[in-house]
Amino acid sequence: xxxxxxxxxRVVGDVLDPFRRSASMSVIYNNxxxxxxxxxxxxVVAREPRVEIEGYDIQKYYTLVMIDPDAPSPxxxxxxxxxxxxxxxxxxxxxxxxxxxxxxxxxxxPTAGIHRIxxxxxxxxxRQTIYAPGWRQNFNTRDFAQYYxxxxxxxxxxxxxxxxxxxxxxxxxxxxxx
Amino acid sequence: xxxxxxxxxxxxxxxxxxxxxxxxxxxxxxxxxxxLSxxxxxxxxxxxxxxxxxxxxxxxxxxxxVWKDMNLATLANESQPPAAxxxxxxxxxxxxxxxxxxxxAFKSPPSSAVSSEKPQLPLPPTALSLTSGLCGPFGxxxxxxxTAASSPFSxxxxxxxxxxxxxxxxxxxxxxxxxxxxxxxxxxxxARKQAYTxxxxxxxxxxxxxNAKLKKQNxxxxxxxxxxxxxxxxxxxxxxxxxxxxxxxxxLVESLDFQLRxxxx
Numbered sequence: 001x002x003x004x005x006x007x008x009x010r011v012v013g014d015v016l017d018p019f020r021r022s023a024s025m026s027v028i029y030n031n032x033x034x035x036x037x038x039x040x041x042x043x044v045v046a047r048e049p050r051v052e053i054e055g056y057d058i059q060k061y062y063t064l065v066m067i068d069p070d071a072p073s074p075x076x077x078x079x080x081x082x083x084x085x086x087x088x089x090x091x092x093x094x095x096x097x098x099x100x101x102x103x104x105x106x107x108x109x110p111t112a113g114i115h116r117i118x119x120x121x122x123x124x125x126x127r128q129t130i131y132a133p134g135w136r137q138n139f140n141t142r143d144f145a146q147y148y149x150x151x152x153x154x155x156x157x158x159x160x161x162x163x164x165x166x167x168x169x170x171x172x173x174x175x176x177x178x
Numbered sequence: 179x180x181x182x183x184x185x186x187x188x189x190x191x192x193x194x195x196x197x198x199x200x201x202x203x204x205x206x207x208x209x210x211x212x213x214l215s216x217x218x219x220x221x222x223x224x225x226x227x228x229x230x231x232x233x234x235x236x237x238x239x240x241x242x243x244v245w246k247d248m249n250l251a252t253l254a255n256e257s258q259p260p261a262a263x264x265x266x267x268x269x270x271x272x273x274x275x276x277x278x279x280x281x282x283a284f285k286s287p288p289s290s291a292v293s294s295e296k297p298q299l300p301l302p303p304t305a306l307s308l309t310s311g312l313c314g315p316f317g318x319x320x321x322x323x324x325t326a327a328s329s330p331f332s333x334x335x336x337x338x339x340x341x342x343x344x345x346x347x348x349x350x351x352x353x354x355x356x357x358x359x360x361x362x363x364x365x366x367x368x369a370r371k372q373a374y375t376x377x378x379x380x381x382x383x384x385x386x387x388x389n390a391k392l393k394k395q396n397x398x399x400x401x402x403x404x405x406x407x408x409x410x411x412x413x414x415x416x417x418x419x420x421x422x423x424x425x426x427x428x429x430l431v432e433s434l435d436f437q438l439r440x441x442x443x
Contacts, residue, residue, distance in 0.1 A: 005380075009373035010366075035381065037374035074366055075359050113363075114370070160370060 005037045011118050011158050015069050015081060015141055023062070023154040024054035025121050039114075039160040048085065048097070048105035051119065053155075055092030061124040062090040063150060064099070065141055066117065073112035083139040084108060084117070088130045102132045108161045114168070118158040122150035 006012045012019075027034045028050040034040065053062055064087045071082035084106045090099035108117050120141055130148055133139060145151065162168070 003376045005373040005377040008369055008376055010369055035374075036377040037370070038377075075363055114366075 006156055006158070009037055009116060009158060011069075011116060011156065015067065015118055016120065016153055016156060017142065019152040019154075019156075021155055023121060023123065025119065025155040025157065026052045026054075027119055027157060027159075028052065034157070034159050036157045037159065039162070040117075042107060042109050042161060042164050045117070045159075045161065046107045051087075051090075051096035053090060053092050053095075053121070058091050058093060060092050061088070061127050062092075062099075062154070063088045063122045063124055063130065063148075064090060064096050065120045065122070065144065066105075067120070067139055067141060068108060068110070068115050068117055070110070070113065070115035071137070073110075074115060075113060079137040081118075081139045081141060083133065083136040086130070086132065088124065089127055102130055103136070106136065110162055110166075112163075114160050114162040114166070116158045117161050119156060120153045121155040123154045124150065 002008070004012070006016070007018070029040065029044055029047075034049070051064055064085070065083070066085035067081035067083055069081045070077050071079040083103055085101075086103035087096045087099040087101050090096050108115065122145060128148065133144075145153070
């Protein structure tokens, strides 16, 4: 069994197929880099992060997809995946803020349960035009990549997010009820 | 293989019957689940029914004996006696006993493999749904561990329900659903925790490696081995010497001047 956090956290499986990491991506909220699999509050992720791609080749372009596969709730993900942000034509050495924002950043705001918020990075073979889908719900990263011939992802990471005053996904306070 | 180490799970084993316990251990896989049936094959391989069937055959007799013993010895109740169930498959037979057992006394996690093939049984519906539902999360989520860990929890909550539950389908369905959701949620929670732990471990290992590398580099440069370092200190040395020489030259020029003046130039 793989020990890769993406596999253990079922990101590979629910959202992506197994892939080999070939790029280095850092997601930075409020000057703090996010550790894969950590938990962030909605207040922290209210504004878009700085997404840095390591490298010096300005001829390379990347597409970033940010989705919530556990919408509206992880036990009932009928809106899987909910598209939160879509940026294309990002170059190495720059950040996603300099790319072409096809779908504007939406702050993750889970109401039920603990959601995974996934960032997926694809390498564009050419500088292509990518169109925004008609709606954010039921986005499918796999199909999207196939449609635009993006190939397998080159990097991915995720963090967990729950309601601001959430209590770890429990409906009742743990003290009196199991 | 059959684990020989004592299954010291906090999960189960309220069985006082040592015989059963031994047999249970023998029949359970190395996974944390120590279910008292042939679910071992199921949890080891992910839901391949052929392997389940094959692996179950040799143990069936043992399990039946076990269940029979338990049923007769420990269950002094309304449950249908094992002999009453005839003309059905072995699966069904075992299932009957199992579910009866479960219906009256929650002692161990139900068999997951057993339930895979009998959706309709004329048994207490809650017990039925309890076992038949177990196959649900196995397919999609593929986490062999989560049954055992989650089952004692959900079983203990359900214990009360089963004891009072009337044979009402709606209610049993609800219980069933609740239990399934709970199980999945527990599995997700475990996955979350494990994923984060793995990530931290990876990071720690990575940083330790970097650290070692940098330390090594530092050591080498400290001895003046690296060229750039050497150059830098040489420059410093040379410039110091130059300064000193310049000062000397100044003094010499002045003294020369003085002497020349003396000579009348």
